[in-house]
Amino acid sequence: MADKVYRASTTAPVNIAVVKYWGKRDAKLNLPTNSSLSVTLSQDDLRTLTTASASASYSGDDTLILNGEVSDISGARTQACLRELRARRAALEAANSDLPKLSTYPLKIVSENNFPTAAGLASSAAGFAALVRAIADLYELPESPSDLSLIARQGSGSACRSLFGGYVAWRMGEQADGLDSRADLVAEASHWPDMRALILVVSAAKKGVSSSSGMQQTVATSGMFKERITTVVPKMMDLMEESIKNKDFEQFAEVTMRDSNSFHATCADTYPPIFYMNDVSKTAIRAVEYINAKAGRTVAAYTFDAGPNCVVYYLEKDAPTVLGTFYQALSSVSGWKEGTASVKSEFQLEDNLASVLKDGVSRVIMTGVGEGPQKTNEFLVAEDGSTVKR
Amino acid sequence: MADKVYRASTTAPVNIAVVKYWGKRDAKLNLPTNSSLSVTLSQDDLRTLTTASASASYSGDDTLILNGEVSDISGARTQACLRELRARRAALEAANSDLPKLSTYPLKIVSENNFPTAAGLASSAAGFAALVRAIADLYELPESPSDLSLIARQGSGSACRSLFGGYVAWRMGEQADGLDSRADLVAEASHWPDMRALILVVSAAKKGVSSSSGMQQTVATSGMFKERITTVVPKMMDLMEESIKNKDFEQFAEVTMRDSNSFHATCADTYPPIFYMNDVSKTAIRAVEYINAKAGRTVAAYTFDAGPNCVVYYLEKDAPTVLGTFYQALSSVSGWKEGTASVKSEFQLEDNLASVLKDGVSRVIMTGVGEGPQKTNEFLVAEDGSTVKR
Known part of the structure; x- marks a missing residue:
């Protein structure tokens, strides 16, 4: 055997x-x-x-x-x-x-x-x-x-x-x-299940500095980094946990946006400077600001990791305003889920914002808050130890 | 009378x-x-x-x-x-x-x-x-x-x-x-007369936030601004004055670039964030870094005010390396002084940098350190009080 x-x-x-x-x-x-x-x-x-x-x-x-x-x-x-x-x-x-x-x-x-x-x-x-x-x-x-x-x-x-x-x-x-x-x-996730995320995938001409080496350059050279870690982030953490416990989206959104700004600011303060966001990313920020201004309250929050992609958090109830507005400008790119076309926004992005996004966003991913790791019976190694062909 | x-x-x-x-x-x-x-x-x-x-x-x-x-x-x-x-x-x-x-x-x-x-x-x-x-x-x-x-x-x-x-x-x-x-x-100026500046005029799609209101938004909202004004700038000022007194270009250049980074970082840390540099500006930074790397020493320094234009400081003796390299990539734009074509660089910008600059820089201004206000006999108001037509 x-x-x-x-x-x-x-x-x-x-x-x-x-x-x-x-x-x-x-x-x-x-x-x-x-x-x-x-x-x-x-x-x-x-x-x-x-x-x-x-x-x-x-x-x-x-x-x-x-x-x-x-x-x-x-x-x-x-x-x-x-x-x-x-x-x-x-x-x-x-x-x-x-x-x-x-x-x-x-x-x-x-x-x-x-x-x-x-x-x-x-x-x-x-x-x-x-x-x-x-x-x-x-x-x-x-x-x-x-x-x-x-x-x-x-x-x-x-x-x-x-x-x-x-x-x-x-x-x-x-x-x-x-x-x-x-x-x-x-x-x-069940505490605040209606959190949604729309990811705008922005094509970068070139991969930027890897986050692993980039962050150590920031630690070594940014004159303002210490302030971020000693003063800014502890305050952000408290406010963020509070906003999640209270399901307070406006506070969640403001802290999310401020912290993304703060993080990218320390990258820009690195020597030599590190830039992950490009002009398309910044246009996505302006689009979120525009949507919030039109809505008269904070219904969307942007955040950027170590790359140009924009992640927009919003609540399911505000899908018409947030998702609908982005869909109107970006309906031609791939990734929209079935039925999104019927989510109608009362607002329309300004032409200059819409055209930059249309040119620079290659696809979208619609998702939301979810569960942790799940055990599964789907195996990629067969019982005989061979790799499962897919 | x-x-x-x-x-x-x-x-x-x-x-x-x-x-x-x-x-x-x-x-x-x-x-x-x-x-x-x-x-x-x-x-x-x-x-x-x-x-x-x-x-x-x-x-x-x-x-x-x-x-x-x-x-x-x-x-x-x-x-x-x-x-x-x-x-x-x-x-x-x-x-x-x-x-x-x-x-x-x-x-x-x-x-x-x-x-x-x-x-x-x-x-x-x-x-x-x-x-x-x-x-x-x-x-x-x-x-x-x-x-x-x-x-x-x-x-x-x-x-x-x-x-x-x-x-x-x-x-x-x-x-x-x-x-x-x-x-x-x-x-x-006569203490260190060979300081030169090449200004790359970058066309902005839209005028950004005015510096006057922008700076007050930074003061009010940036979590890292205080660190800049209390710790970073005093150190920068000392190092900068020292570099000028010693005519130490490498130190002058490093402080210039670090302070420009620091300033734009506080803008990015503003809520909502302020961005003055665009993708062309950032490419100009990469070009300066490229020239310094090729030269094996710091021969050029970038700095950006509240807009996308890049000002490159360099010393007259390094004109071939700095001016020559930018000229090679940007010879088709206006503003080059007569004779610049004969300033030959041994380096050539990478194609991806050169093409972004060529598309985004509308003109250059070649200048250098100069004198303060000068009394002149050129009048724009005639002796009879009328405006001089020009």
């Missing part, structure tokens, strides 16, 4: 921060200079599916196939995750000799995103969250999502927030070993 | 700050939140020519003709300048009854720039400096340029720096009455 192939499969979500992570106080452990907070997005629209498998029949090193291609996992970040998970499994095996010695078998991991890499969405958060969750399930580890977030954090900082659904804080912590730098659930 | 027309004519320069003025602590008196420092640019290339005249034969209110058009001078800023100057003249007349009573006559002021307003260059600094200097000459006031800077400052903050040539600081001062908030000569 062939050796058994042990498998576990999970999906994990993307998260988009509303108080941004930018700056490490320890680059090896991925310990941040400030706390951050994000909204987990629905896996119906954006998710990574990962199957982790282990078998005595596997030979050689651990392997990862990502979106159909063999991926290099020799990097320190991935190795740190695998090492930590394996050590925990080994401890279980040491305590219970009945357990199969999975920790001694090579791992074969296969992973796949349901969204195009070309979209420029930070897929590493979902990727590392899925990797850690899938291996933890394979190893039957008893650790809580918050405990696992300590491991995922070492793969990619923001990945720690993707171990929860809903509204998630990453507490920066104070300890040198990072054991208090972990994700923490602020509120379940 | 008709009443005599008293006249005085002066030219005044534009200045481009290398440590920026952004924020008022007193909006009425134009008292700044931080000191600033600028290079006065040559009047051969950019200047305002202003003739101030007074006569008992004039009737009605004071008038100003600016670039051939009647200009409204009822605004508080212009009125403050006229009132201060007139009061000083009245004091002289009170002390010496032989003096003609010019303070009681209406003023007729005619002013003209030698550069297109469309260039989007801050002409208010040269304009108010020329206005104040011309009227002070007309009134034969004994005040020093530094004393007159107190008056020009009330017209337009940065105008106070245009009362001197060379390298000029505006000391923010501390007093509530603003009497210590004045311009101060750091070094004559």
Whole structure:
């Protein structure tokens, strides 16, 4: 009889921060200079599916196939995750000799995103969250999502927030070993389920500075960065948590926009300066401001990660005003869900805004707040250990 | 015999700050939140020519003709300048009854720039400096340029720096009455005469937020602005003065670029955010970084005021590297001085940078450090009080 192939499969979500992570106080452990907070997005629209498998029949090193291609996992970040998970499994095996010695078998991991890499969405958060969750399930580890977030954090900082659904804080912590730098659930998705996100995918001529090196340049050279981490962000975190607890969209939106501005300001204050937003991104800001002005209240909030894409948060009840206005200008691009055409706005973007957006937005993604990682019976590794063809 | 027309004519320069003025602590008196420092640019290339005249034969209110058009001078800023100057003249007349009573006559002021307003260059600094200097000459006031800077400052903050040539600081001062908030000569143009400036005039689709209202929005809303004015700028001012005294271009350039970044970062941190630089401006930054990298040392420095134009400072000895490289990419736009074609660079901008600049730069202005206001016999008001046709 062939050796058994042990498998576990999970999906994990993307998260988009509303108080941004930018700056490490320890680059090896991925310990941040400030706390951050994000909204987990629905896996119906954006998710990574990962199957982790282990078998005595596997030979050689651990392997990862990502979106159909063999991926290099020799990097320190991935190795740190695998090492930590394996050590925990080994401890279980040491305590219970009945357990199969999975920790001694090579791992074969296969992973796949349901969204195009070309979209420029930070897929590493979902990727590392899925990797850690899938291996933890394979190893039957008893650790809580918050405990696992300590491991995922070492793969990619923001990945720690993707171990929860809903509204998630990453507490920066104070300890040198990072054991208090972990994700923490602020509120379940069900607490405030009507949060929606419209992502305007903006084509960039060229990939900008990677966030990992960019943030360390900011830490090293920005004269105003210290003020952000010591004064600005702590205030933003308090206001953001309060707004989520109270389901106060106006406050949520203002903090989201202010924090995005603050983050990109520290990038611009870096030497040499880092610019992630382009003229199309800025036009998206003007469009959000226009919609809010026309509505006479704050119905939409923009936020930008380390790239030109604009994420617009809004509430389902304001879909006509927000979604409808963007749809009117951008109906020709792909990504709109069925039925969006019937969501009518009473406002129309000014021609100069609409034309810049039309030229610069390549597609949209309609999504909203969603759940954390989900165990699934959809496997990317077959029972015989072969990669499932899709 | 008709009443005599008293006249005085002066030219005044534009200045481009290398440590920026952004924020008022007193909006009425134009008292700044931080000191600033600028290079006065040559009047051969950019200047305002202003003739101030007074006569008992004039009737009605004071008038100003600016670039051939009647200009409204009822605004508080212009009125403050006229009132201060007139009061000083009245004091002289009170002390010496032989003096003609010019303070009681209406003023007729005619002013003209030698550069297109469309260039989007801050002409208010040269304009108010020329206005104040011309009227002070007309009134034969004994005040020093530094004393007159107190008056020009009330017209337009940065105008106070245009009362001197060379390298000029505006000391923010501390007093509530603003009497210590004045311009101060750091070094004559002759101290470091080989400073050159290449201005890349970038066409903006739309005029951005005015600097006057923009800076007050920053003061009111930016979470990081305080750090700029209390910590960043004082350090920048010290380093900048030191670099000028030592004629240390590398230090001058680094501070210039860092301060421009810092200023635009506080704009981006404003709520709602203010963006003066566009994608063409950012490409100009990349071009300067490229030239410095190729040269293996810092030969060029970018700086941006409240608009998309890029001012590149460099030393005459590096003209081949700096001017030559930009010329190669931008030879088709207007504004190059005769002989520039023969300034050959060994480097060539990458195609993607060159093409963005070529599409986005509408003209260039070649200039350099220059002198302060100059008395001239070129009058824009004739001896009979009529406006000189040009």
